[in-house]
Amino acid sequence: MGCSPYFAATGTHPILPLDIAEATYLLPPPTLTLSTTDLIAIRAIVLQKRHAHLSALHSRVMAARLDAARGDLVLVRNTAIEKALNHKMQARYIGPLVVVSRNKGGAYIICKLNGSVFDRPVAAFRVIPYFARKSLTLPDLDGFLDVSPERIQEMEVSDVSDPDSGDVDASSDIDVDVDDDQASIDSG
Template sequence: MSILSSEDLIVRRAIALQKRDAQVERLHSRVLQHRIEGARRFERDHAATIRDFNFKRGDLVLVRNTKIEKSLNRKMRPRYLGPLITVSRNRGGAYILAELDGTLFDRPFAAFRVIPYLARKSITLPEDFTDVGEGQVRRMEEQDDHGDDEADQDPQDEAN
């Protein structure tokens, strides 16, 4: 390889710049293809662990206590809190939950934190079950919140 003249160098860089848009587009499509393949592979590999329980109004559930996962003295702490009652689900997929006495939590809970509570019988909820009006429940349902904005959410702290 020899030293190029300024004109040759400018020509080579101009040719490379002309090819850039096609190369970026090809790179973008390959990255997108690999992301889709990775998502499919993840779903296939974890098919036994990925569940959407799709709880209905009145279902009893437990909520994973993510607040203790980062603490060092978590051995004797409760891993799950509840049982709690499912009031509804918002647009983002998070669950709106209430205590057994009808006290509604101020924020929805992420779906990955909620698991079924295996009770012997189900509970039918009256229309005016919660301590707040149905308007507040409807506003919470309209949110696109996924419920994971604050992973350290503790139902016992919010109830007090």
């Protein structure tokens, strides 16, 4: 064929959404020519300021993260489909869902719009805000939820930040009873 499929379909060459050339001299243009010593001195000054710039960037990123309050509507990224072969046809986000609270590890305790609470917290990186076209009035969450307040408190006390990582914490609700060479697992 002699050309890319994109060029065959559109008649133009593809343009990448990024620059191929990387800018390495991130200072205002010099007014006169600089010697090698001056360039090394400027580079040393920039490297000395690097730690301060990184800490300022870190604080801005942390401030920009979602801090959803109780009753806020959110969407949850569907990470279960990322390894599936047909993931393009699956929903990337689940929701809208309601934030019930957060646990000590930073994960969100979330419920559906009908009041059914997820059985385990959702990692904070999976949660994004949901901007409704119209304002939704939600009932009082304490009477709306389908689980007891004690179960919500158990979930809040856990310090798991990412339940999908495979780590099982000590506050798990799985009890193992061994009676007469029989093991039975009772889940809560």
